[in-house]
Amino acid sequence: MNVFSNEWKVWWRLLRPHTLTASFVPVCIGTALALPHPNFRFSFFLMMLLASMLIQCATNMFNEYYDYQRGLDTKDSVGIGGAIVRDGIAPHTVYRIAIACLSVAFLLGLYISSQTSWWIIGIGLLCMMVAYLYSGGPYPISATPFGEIAAGLCLGVVVILIAYYIQTGVINLLSVLISIPTAILIGAILMANNIRDLEEDTLHGRRTLAILLGRSKAITFLAGMFVLALIWIAVLSFSGATSFWPLLAFIGLHKAITAIKKFRNAASRQAEIEAMIATAQMNTIFGLALSLGLLFQYCFS
Secondary structure (H helix, E strand, O other): OHHHHHHHHHHHHHOOHHHOHHHHHHHHHHHHHHOOOOOOOHHHHHHHHHHHHHHHHHHHHHHHHHHHHOOOOOOOOOOOOOOOOOOOOOHHHHHHHHHHHHHHHHHHHHHHHHHOOOHHHHHHHHHHHHHHHOOOOOOOHHHOOOHHHHHHHHHHHHHHHHHHHHHHOOOOHHHHHHHHHHHHHHHHHHHHHHHHOHHHHHHOOOOOHHHHHOHHHHHHHHHHHHHHHHHHHHHHHHOOOOOOHHHHHHHHHHHHHHHHHHHHOOOOHHHHHHHHHHHHHHHHHHHHHHHHHHHHHHHHO
């Protein structure tokens, strides 16, 4: 029993569960926004949710595989899944499972497209390509200053708009505006990760945004991302674009404050990991509270 339990823990760490918020939160937001539509289909929500999470899992596995191949991960590396360097799982096994995840996501997208629009599968394939190129290829996106933008656009804007479109058949201005703060916070998860890894990434010649800004400015930039996301929701509410219910997203503010404080006062790698986790938790709380606010807006309007 202990062996079985340990094996599952290895695979669970490989998925990097604290990052999965970037895949399920946008689907929840896009779906909540689409709830008033008369042809809403819960099955589309479930398929979209699974496909999005599978793409995120594949991205994490590609990251594990290629970081190992490039010598970025060692047994002493902090904050990684460690399935290859610590737990002895064969690299090709990790790679093949990542491909399997993308394959299942593709089949789900194919079905959704057949029921809605064939544009969906094309956009989905672009997102899968970004998932691979984030860590794979000769010039991985994760080693450039564009990682936060790529993640925010694909997992934030695109996923929310697809989740909304497959239920309603349209893209409106509000769905685009609602997607922006989520994209910012997904980018913040990557920024927090890159702040944590700043020294190691510098040694390996990577040029992330955190490296270009320097640690102190990168933390300030991260704080600015939190502030901008919250202000964006406030403007939507007070301008009348939404009701005041989406302001529930502000309950995630304490996690943002925790993340910045821990980064500013970090005396150890563990403190930086806690700051990164707090950033992911901010995205989770913000996104789920925003989804709940959109649901209340629909129920009590």
